[in-house]
Amino acid sequence: MIEFRNVTKIYEPNVHALNHATFHIKPGEFVFLVGQSGTGKTTAVRLLISEEKVSNGRIIVGGWDITHIRRKHIPLLRRQIGVVWQDYKLLPKKTVFENVAFALEVSGAEKERIQKIVPQVLKIVGLQDKTNRYPTQLSGGEQQRVSIARSLVHRPKILVADEPTGNLDTVNTREIIDILQKINEFGTTVLLVTHNREIVNSLKKRVITLEKGLVISDQEKGRYML
Amino acid sequence: MFLLSLTRIIRFALQNFYRNIWLSLVTITIIVLTLLSLTSLIILNAGVNQTIITVKNKIDVSLYFTPNIDTETVSLIKEQIGKYATVAEVNLINATQALEKFKNAHANDSTIKEALNQLETNPLGPTLTIKAKNANLYPQILEQIKKDKLDTLAEEIDYDDNKLVIEKLSVIGQKIKKVGFIISIVFTIISLLVVFNTIRIGIYTHREEINIMKLVGAENWFVRLPFLFEGALYAFIGCLFFWLIFYLAVSLIQPFLSSFLIDINFNIMSYIWDHFIYIFGFELILMIVLNTISGFVAISKYLRT
Numbered sequence: 001m002i003e004f005r006n007v008t009k010i011y012e013p014n015v016h017a018l019n020h021a022t023f024h025i026k027p028g029e030f031v032f033l034v035g036q037s038g039t040g041k042t043t044a045v046r047l048l049i050s051e052e053k054v055s056n057g058r059i060i061v062g063g064w065d066i067t068h069i070r071r072k073h074i075p076l077l078r079r080q081i082g083v084v085w086q087d088y089k090l091l092p093k094k095t096v097f098e099n100v101a102f103a104l105e106v107s108g109a110e111k112e113r114i115q116k117i118v119p120q121v122l123k124i125v126g127l128q129d130k131t132n133r134y135p136t137q138l139s140g141g142e143q144q145r146v147s148i149a150r151s152l153v154h155r156p157k158i159l160v161a162d163e164p165t166g167n168l169d170t171v172n173t174r175e176i177i178d179i180l181q182k183i184n185e186f187g188t189t190v191l192l193v194t195h196n197r198e199i200v201n202s203l204k205k206r207v208i209t210l211e212k213g214l215v216i217s218d219q220e221k222g223r224y225m226l
Numbered sequence: 227m228f229l230l231s232l233t234r235i236i237r238f239a240l241q242n243f244y245r246n247i248w249l250s251l252v253t254i255t256i257i258v259l260t261l262l263s264l265t266s267l268i269i270l271n272a273g274v275n276q277t278i279i280t281v282k283n284k285i286d287v288s289l290y291f292t293p294n295i296d297t298e299t300v301s302l303i304k305e306q307i308g309k310y311a312t313v314a315e316v317n318l319i320n321a322t323q324a325l326e327k328f329k330n331a332h333a334n335d336s337t338i339k340e341a342l343n344q345l346e347t348n349p350l351g352p353t354l355t356i357k358a359k360n361a362n363l364y365p366q367i368l369e370q371i372k373k374d375k376l377d378t379l380a381e382e383i384d385y386d387d388n389k390l391v392i393e394k395l396s397v398i399g400q401k402i403k404k405v406g407f408i409i410s411i412v413f414t415i416i417s418l419l420v421v422f423n424t425i426r427i428g429i430y431t432h433r434e435e436i437n438i439m440k441l442v443g444a445e446n447w448f449v450r451l452p453f454l455f456e457g458a459l460y461a462f463i464g465c466l467f468f469w470l471i472f473y474l475a476v477s478l479i480q481p482f483l484s485s486f487l488i489d490i491n492f493n494i495m496s497y498i499w500d501h502f503i504y505i506f507g508f509e510l511i512l513m514i515v516l517n518t519i520s521g522f523v524a525i526s527k528y529l530r531t
Binding site for chain 2: 049051072075076078079083089090091092093094102103105106107108110111150154
């Protein structure tokens, strides 16, 4: 489903954010991408959604080689991968409903479809009663749940979460992880980027560990080993 | 699909407008101030032009005749001068009218009044006042009068006194036009730069949102168009607001201005109504184009990722 083949990303003047990273994530897997700050985890996510271009190597997503993706195809790629960020990235002047609906509106979805799907995904994340609130009227955990709901509207086969619990307390962290697990159970491939040791160790899922841009370990039912 | 997207773009633009109401109001205020500066310059230019026309209309050449010249001769001279291609108008003031005019002009001068009272007959003769089609044509008219030897019949030709004034006025008029034009251009550029930067700052405040829209899969045109539409909306509302305020302000000050501008026959309200479609249309199109270009340039910077 996601394939990194010898991927290197160099930032000028000579910072190797990723160094010959190679891994393959199969459909339906739940994978942790772990490592300390500055080891290239977020760079990997940015490369996956073509926010950055690779310096060397190849990236294949769902059989689509996106290494040299054309600019006009990037929106299409981003609609196929659900992404959740640490800072939620919600539109502050739009309500919960509008934030989620926006992801459908950009793809030209019909009004009826939006009216049907948005309440469904908001129900999955437990925010069906807060559709008219603005992001500033929600807690951090709730904002992250809106972000997850938004990432689900296109029914993506891949969900990438970049430090989704980085700004949350333990209770909210647990809730977010439960939601991600639930999404994975429905068949969505989940790539969870984190440096939260407890979560990684408690879930006993596949763990890919990065250090200084290198993949130093890739274990089934792994543990946080740094 | 197109209609659906268009509806969404308009809806997003309107939402942006009222959900960022303070930013919208600031932008509209800047547009109103810019239009105030532009419109004032347009009206000032028109006023200066009208002043020059009015003053030039007051210039003429006078041919003073002796009191004993017969009316028929003066009429013939009038007819002949009237045929000059350079002459717009020739008026005859007979001796009685000339005296009356002289008395009125010196009504406060007791010495002249007393001197006139002591005279038994009218010391003044008839006068021909000649107006040229153009202030620069007076020297040609005088030359023609001399060539036709009509000046020999006149006691005095009153042009030299005016000559200097006419020449100075022409120079001043041309300078005012040049300086006015340069000032207009400079002010217009400053105003346009202010609007340009205001729109840029507006887009700058939305840079995070633009990035988020891109990240959730929006295509560039879908991100860009609501902002451009919003810019056009600012222009439209700014123009409407400005003209409403300007109309009320001019209505209030027109009576004072009328008494002040009575000599140059310039009525701002009439001028505005006569040229409203052109000025409003020009300003509206200018602001829409400016806002759209500013928005387009500003937003492009944030659409690259």
